[in-house]
Amino acid sequence: MNILVDLGSSAELTSSESEILTLARQLADGGVVSVLTHVPAEDGFVSAVGEYGVGRVLAPEKAAEDLSATDTALLEAAVDAASATLVLGPSTADVTEWFGRLSVRRGAAVITDAVALAEDQTVTKSVLAGSYTTTVRPQTDLVFITVKPNSLDAEKAESASTPQVQALEASGSRPAARITGSSPKPVSNRPGLTEARVVVAGGRGLDGDFSLVEQLADELGGAVGASRAATDAGWIDHSAQVGQTGVTVSPQLYVSVGISGAIQQRAGMQTSKVIVAVNKDEDAQVFEIADFGVVGDLNTVLPQAIEELKRRKA
Ligand SMILES: Cc1cc2nc3c(=O)[nH]c(=O)nc-3n(C[C@H](O)[C@H](O)[C@H](O)COP(=O)(O)OP(=O)(O)OC[C@H]3O[C@@H](n4cnc5c(N)ncnc54)[C@H](O)[C@@H]3O)c2cc1C
Known part of the structure; x- marks a missing residue:
C-alpha cells in the first residue's frame, strides 16, 4: 500500500509527526511512504524523515503566500504523485481542514482524531466528549485519517533511507484568503501542550x-x-x-x-x-x-x- 503523510507546514519533525511516520511504515508493508510538506523541503527535514524509512518527500519549490485553497490543491497533487490510497496526518486544525475539503472532492472517507489504526484500516477513536470509544472501518478506495499525538511510540527504521525529493505545483487553485500580517508565537522552553508526554x-x-x-x-x-x-x-x-x-x-x-x-x-x-x-x-x-x-x-x-x-x- 502506498501511503502519503501530510506533515503540514512543518519544517522540523516533531515527536507526534515521528509517531505518524512510524505508523505509516508499519502499515505500508513494502509500499512507499511519501511525505508532503507545504513548505520547501530543507536538507535537515529530508534526512530527519529518512530516519523513519520515508521513500519520497513532496514539497513546493516556494512557500505559498495564500491560505487554504493552495494547500488543498497541493495535497491533491501529492495524493496523485504518490499514488496514495491512505493519507495520514496529525490532528491539527489545518490538516483536518485540508483532508475534509479534499475528501469531499474525491468522494473519499475521512476519519479524524484516530488513537489507533489496524492493518485492515479499522480506526479507533473516542467520540461524544469521550463518553464512547468507537471503531470504524472506511469503505472507500482512498482514505484520509488524522492521528492524535501520543497514540503510539515513535521508532526509527532499522536503516535510514535517502528520500527522493520531488517538487510539486498546486495548479488551478485560487487563493481563499491572503495573509496580511503575522506575529511569531512567544517562545517557551516547555513542550507544546498537545505534544507533551x-x-x-x-x-x-x-x-x-x-x-x-x-x-x-x-x-x-x-x-x-x-x-x-x-x-x-x-x-x-x-x-x-x-x-x-x-x-x-x-x-x-x-x-x-x-x-x-x-x-x-x-x-x-x-x-x-x-x-x-x-x-x-x-x-x-x-x-x-x-x-x-x-x-x-x-x-x-x-x-x-x-x-x-x-x-x-x-
Ligand atoms: C459547553 C461547555 C463546555 C465546557 N468546556 C470545558 C472545557 O473545555 N474544559 C474545562 O475544563 N471545562 C469546560 N467546561 C466547564 C466545566 O463544566 C467545569 O465548570 C470546569 O471544568 C470546572 O473547572 P474546575 O474543575 O477548575 O473548577 P471547579 O469545578 O470549581 O473545581 C475546583 C476543584 O478544586 C478543588 N480545590 C479547591 N481548593 C483546593 C485546594 N486548595 N487543594 C486541592 N483542591 C482544591 C475543589 O475541591 C474542586 O474539586 C465547559 C462547560 C460547558 C457548559
Whole structure:
C-alpha cells in the first residue's frame, strides 16, 4: 500500500509527526511512504524523515503566500504523485481542514482524531466528549485519517533511507484568503501542550496562582494545562484550556491539580495513559478516572512533590 503523510507546514519533525511516520511504515508493508510538506523541503527535514524509512518527500519549490485553497490543491497533487490510497496526518486544525475539503472532492472517507489504526484500516477513536470509544472501518478506495499525538511510540527504521525529493505545483487553485500580517508565537522552553508526554493542569483550586503547577511541570519536563474555570478567570491563557471546548491531550502522565473533573474537562484528557489527581475533596469526580489520587490541599501536596523530585534529581 502506498501511503502519503501530510506533515503540514512543518519544517522540523516533531515527536507526534515521528509517531505518524512510524505508523505509516508499519502499515505500508513494502509500499512507499511519501511525505508532503507545504513548505520547501530543507536538507535537515529530508534526512530527519529518512530516519523513519520515508521513500519520497513532496514539497513546493516556494512557500505559498495564500491560505487554504493552495494547500488543498497541493495535497491533491501529492495524493496523485504518490499514488496514495491512505493519507495520514496529525490532528491539527489545518490538516483536518485540508483532508475534509479534499475528501469531499474525491468522494473519499475521512476519519479524524484516530488513537489507533489496524492493518485492515479499522480506526479507533473516542467520540461524544469521550463518553464512547468507537471503531470504524472506511469503505472507500482512498482514505484520509488524522492521528492524535501520543497514540503510539515513535521508532526509527532499522536503516535510514535517502528520500527522493520531488517538487510539486498546486495548479488551478485560487487563493481563499491572503495573509496580511503575522506575529511569531512567544517562545517557551516547555513542550507544546498537545505534544507533551507530561501535562500538569490546574483549576479553580489554584485560586489564581499557577506558580506551583508551573514548578511541578518544569521538574517533570512537562507542559502546563488548565480547566476552563482557570482560563475564564484570566489566570492563564485560553490556549492552555484542556477539554471539550479546549485542546485534547493524551500524554503519558496527566497531573490534575485543583480540578473537579467535570465531563467537559474529562473529554480533553481521559485518554491520558496515567492520571494523577490532587484535590482536597475526596468525592471530586476526577477521582473516578484517576489512576492515583492524593486527597489534600494542593498548597501542601505540590511543594512536597516538587522537593522530592528535586532531591531525586540531585
Ligand atoms: C459547553 C461547555 C463546555 C465546557 N468546556 C470545558 C472545557 O473545555 N474544559 C474545562 O475544563 N471545562 C469546560 N467546561 C466547564 C466545566 O463544566 C467545569 O465548570 C470546569 O471544568 C470546572 O473547572 P474546575 O474543575 O477548575 O473548577 P471547579 O469545578 O470549581 O473545581 C475546583 C476543584 O478544586 C478543588 N480545590 C479547591 N481548593 C483546593 C485546594 N486548595 N487543594 C486541592 N483542591 C482544591 C475543589 O475541591 C474542586 O474539586 C465547559 C462547560 C460547558 C457548559
